[in-house]
Amino acid sequence: MEELSKASKFQFKNYKIIKSHFELSGDNPSSTINLKFEPKGTISKEKSCFKLQLGVFIEDENKNFLIEIIIVADFYFDSDISSEHLDQYFYINAPALLFPYVRAYISTLTTLSGINAINLPTLNLTALGGQLKKNTIESDECN
Numbered sequence: 203m204e205e206l207s208k209a210s211k212f213q214f215k216n217y218k219i220i221k222s223h224f225e226l227s228g229d230n231p232s233s234t235i236n237l238k239f240e241p242k243g244t245i246s247k248e249k250s251c252f253k254l255q256l257g258v259f260i261e262d263e264n265k266n267f268l269i270e271i272i273i274v275a276d277f278y279f280d281s282d283i284s285s286e287h288l289d290q291y292f293y294i295n296a297p298a299l300l301f302p303y304v305r306a307y308i309s310t311l312t313t314l315s316g317i318n319a320i321n322l323p324t325l326n327l328t329a330l331g332g333q334l335k336k337n338t339i340e341s342d343e344c345n
Contacts, residue, residue, distance in 0.1 A: 211280045212291040214299045221272035224311055228266030231317055235262050241297060241330050243338035245288075251344035252277040254296045254334075258304050260320065267317070269308060275300045276344065292338065293331035301327055 240257035253276055260269040277296055279288065305322045313319040 211283050211287070212295070213278050214296075215276040215278055217273055217275040217300060217303055219271060219273050219307060221270065222307075222311070223268070223270040224315060225268045226266065226315065226317065227268075228264060231266040232262040232264045233318075235260055235320065237322070239297075239327075239330055239333075241334040241337060243292060243296075243334055244341050244344050245292065245338060246341055246344045247281070248342055249344060250279050250281050252279065252292050252296065253344040254292075254300060256297060256300055256304065258308070260308065269311065269320075271304065271307065273300060273304055273307075289335070293334050294328055297327040297330050297334065301325065 238259040240259070242255040242257075244253040245251075253274060255272060255274045258269075258271045258273070261267065275296065277291070279291065283291070305324075309319050309321050
């Protein structure tokens, strides 16, 4: 593993969109949308890494469009971080660090699809922490 900067004990390394699905089935999508998240994580204390998988599902109230995105991000951490701090970094900070990339992708996707852009608001994702913690497993690798 690469050595972390001395200034940061937890680093966001990279991300990939591994699934992107957009479906438009009506002429008049509603401006009211439903937004759902499905977070999952993998921790390897041996490799000092955390992988966050965030599923994002958006549909308008009339079900005229559907967007499904799965984005995966890699984080690395110092091996001497306390478990208490790791929990905060993993379950609170990691989704918040990844969300701006989701917002930008969805805005671009909808703009280029010929409909009004969907500009998700800045959200407090703290509530995802509990769900992410339940859906996180320990592994020897962060695959």
